[in-house]
Amino acid sequence: MELDSTLDTAGLRDIPSVDALMRRASVTARLKEAARPVVLEAVRAAAEAVREALRQGCGVTSREELLSRFDRYFQQQWDTMNRPSLRGVINATGVILHTNLGRAPLAEVVVESIAAVARGYSNLEYDLVRGGRGARDSHCEYLLRDLLGCEASVVVNNNAAAVLLVLNTLADGGEVVISRGELIEIGGSFRIPDIMVKAGALLREVGTTNRTRLSDYQAAINDRTRLILRVHPSNFKMIGFSERPGLRALAELGHERGLPVFEDLGSGAFVDLREWNLPEEPLVRCSIEAGVDLCAFSGDKLLGGPQAGIISGRGDLVDRIRRNPWMRVVRPDKLTLSGLQATLGIYRQGLERTQLPVLRMIASPVEGIRHRARSFVKRARRALGSSMELELVNGFSAIGGGSAPDTRLATVLIAVRHPECSAQELERRLRAHEPPILCRIEDHRLVMDFRTVEHSVEPAILSCLAKISSGFSVDTR
Ligand SMILES: *Cc1c(COP(=O)(O)O)cnc(C)c1O
Numbered sequence: 001m002e003l004d005s006t007l008d009t010a011g012l013r014d015i016p017s018v019d020a021l022m023r024r025a026s027v028t029a030r031l032k033e034a035a036r037p038v039v040l041e042a043v044r045a046a047a048e049a050v051r052e053a054l055r056q057g058c059g060v061t062s063r064e065e066l067l068s069r070f071d072r073y074f075q076q077q078w079d080t081m082n083r084p085s086l087r088g089v090i091n092a093t094g095v096i097l098h099t100n101l102g103r104a105p106l107a108e109v110v111v112e113s114i115a116a117v118a119r120g121y122s123n124l125e126y127d128l129v130r131g132g133r134g135a136r137d138s139h140c141e142y143l144l145r146d147l148l149g150c151e152a153s154v155v156v157n158n159n160a161a162a163v164l165l166v167l168n169t170l171a172d173g174g175e176v177v178i179s180r181g182e183l184i185e186i187g188g189s190f191r192i193p194d195i196m197v198k199a200g201a202l203l204r205e206v207g208t209t210n211r212t213r214l215s216d217y218q219a220a221i222n223d224r225t226r227l228i229l230r231v232h233p234s235n236f237k238m239i240g241f242s243e244r245p246g247l248r249a250l251a252e253l254g255h256e257r258g259l260p261v262f263e264d265l266g267s268g269a270f271v272d273l274r275e276w277n278l279p280e281e282p283l284v285r286c287s288i289e290a291g292v293d294l295c296a297f298s299g300d301k302l303l304g305g306p307q308a309g310i311i312s313g314r315g316d317l318v319d320r321i322r323r324n325p326w327m328r329v330v331r332p333d334k335l336t337l338s339g340l341q342a343t344l345g346i347y348r349q350g351l352e353r354t355q356l357p358v359l360r361m362i363a364s365p366v367e368g369i370r371h372r373a374r375s376f377v378k379r380a381r382r383a384l385g386s387s388m389e390l391e392l393v394n395g396f397s398a399i400g401g402g403s404a405p406d407t408r409l410a411t412v413l414i415a416v417r418h419p420e421c422s423a424q425e426l427e428r429r430l431r432a433h434e435p436p437i438l439c440r441i442e443d444h445r446l447v448m449d450f451r452t453v454e455h456s457v458e459p460a461i462l463s464c465l466a467k468i469s470s471g472f473s474v475d476t477r
Contacts, residue, residue: 010060015050015070018043026071030078042081046074089436090457094411094449096361097401099187101438103300103307104401105357106339110305113342114335124334137322139337143344144312147270150288152318154311154327155299155340160190161330162296162309163264167199167227169324170260170294170317174226175204179212179244182231186266186402192231201226210238214245214253221257228254230263230292232282237406251291260293260317267403268297268310270347276363278407284312293317299336301401304358305343306336361451362399362409370412372450376458377414383462387469389417395442397451413447418469426468433464 021027021043030039050070053060060066089101097103106114117124127134137154144153156162167176176196183205185191196203204225206216217228230250245253247263254261269281281302287295294317299308309330311321321327332340346355354360370392377390384390393415396408416439418426423446430437430446437460439448448461 010054010063010066012051012054014063014066015047015054016067018047021047021070024067024071026074038081042074042077045077046070049073049077087435089438090461091452092430092437092439092448092450092461094395094397094413094440094451095400096358096397096452097301097399097403098452099401104304106306107304107343107346107355107357109346109355110339110342114306114339117334117338122334122338124337136331136334136337139341140310140344143341143348144310147344147347148285148288148312150295150312151315152313154318154321155332155337156309156311156327156330157332157336158307159264159266159296159298159309160195162311164195164199165321165324165326165330166262166294166296166311167196167201167229168326169321170262171199171201171226173200175202175222175224176227176229177204177206177217177220177225178229178231179207179216180205180209181207181212181238181242181244182229182233184231184233192229192264207244210240210242212244214249217245217250217253221259225257225259228259228261230261232264232266247287247290247292251293254293255291260314261291262294262296262313263287263292265295265297267301267303267401268299269302271353271359273302273362273404273407278362278409279404281404288313299340299343301403302358302399303343304356306339308332308336308340310340361397364451366410366412369450372455372458373412373414376450376462380462380465383466384469387418388465389419391415391417393447395447395449397449409451411449411451413442413449415445415447416465417445421468429468430464433460433467435460437461437464 018040022040027039027043030042047070050066050073053069058069060069091098091101093101095101123134125134125136126132140155141153144150156165178192183192183203193203202224204220206212206220228250230247251261265282265284265287267281268284270284272283273279273281284295284297292313294311294313296309296311297303299305299310311318343356346353354363373392377392380388380390391414393413395411395413397411398409399407416426417423421429423441423444426446427439427441430439435457437448439446441447453461
């Protein structure tokens, strides 16, 4: 395609074809380094970025300018594609168990334990005492038994898998009784009714959305019933006219009728949040004590460990679960088991639970956060002068991860404003930083919450703000 070398303003039609762009020197050089489809993808993305810039009226007026823009976008695209895509970020959103940001950050000793197992060989399935084949389950089971007072435990990849595995093992071909108020959906399209179908079990809903009585369960039990299911509605809260039987009463009913009672707890809380004056989250230990036969919960929610699903309870039921062929499909790897073992070890020591970042962040008093935020603002004002406005405002952090939905933690936010830059643009530039800094926009302002920010990364945030304030007029796209 021939182009005039000067244009009033370039239009979409002035962008060369993808074939023509593939012949540019900047692109052919890359064809020596990478497969053609990969280069093609970068070319397409860069062409799209040029198109978008033209649509936004970027005022490109010559062919050279248009092509040099393409080269710049192509280079950026190339750099992005050749950088590891999964990497660490700074979470300044104040959402502690942010599912999009990998949920629980791990304690230092947990990371060290994972690294030690990752680096070499381990006794994953080797019994060092007897000198023969061992069980991968053994590594966490003793700790779980001790911490929860249960007979047995088994670990799988995540709690969704744990729930599926329990339902399939105990209720395949039979009915499962559950309250209508507990037919929940949690993030990532995990819906109890769908899981039930995949487990081969028939859902037997009882009660109404807001009220279910013990007599509703009693009336629904028949000779096809295999299991009573209780689900902790972890991501929403029912208030007002609502009722469901206590766990103990439900467990007794199950035992009377010879039916196991299984509870999906979602978050596996091992410590009582009321210690920090927060609303109660059910403790795994209390469910076991109440007589529930099996519980399932996540390793990376309130427990504060690696992604895992943990099933704890009666020994004979756990044995049946172990023998289910699906167990082989959902079994965890050595890194998970090592991280979980080390996390549970912290609880077992009992003393330094605040070694766990999740609990430390939940327990952080607002005064401590205010102090850090104030000191950061002081340093930032010194470094940035008046080019950016920083201000402390009161706000709330969240536990997140579908845990404790009604729990708001008072915090102090740092609101950042730039006279020539919208909150959205500021947010984008912080996100484009390396490491990316993720913030919230609240009341049209960009805000950072230091509850979820480690002290050690504050200088990185400051230097990013400095770069943004000095380079504002430069288009960093
Ligand atoms: C989070 C949650 C799950 C799923 O747990 P994952 O570890 O994310 O797989 C299942 N049930 C409930 C009630 C939950 O809150």
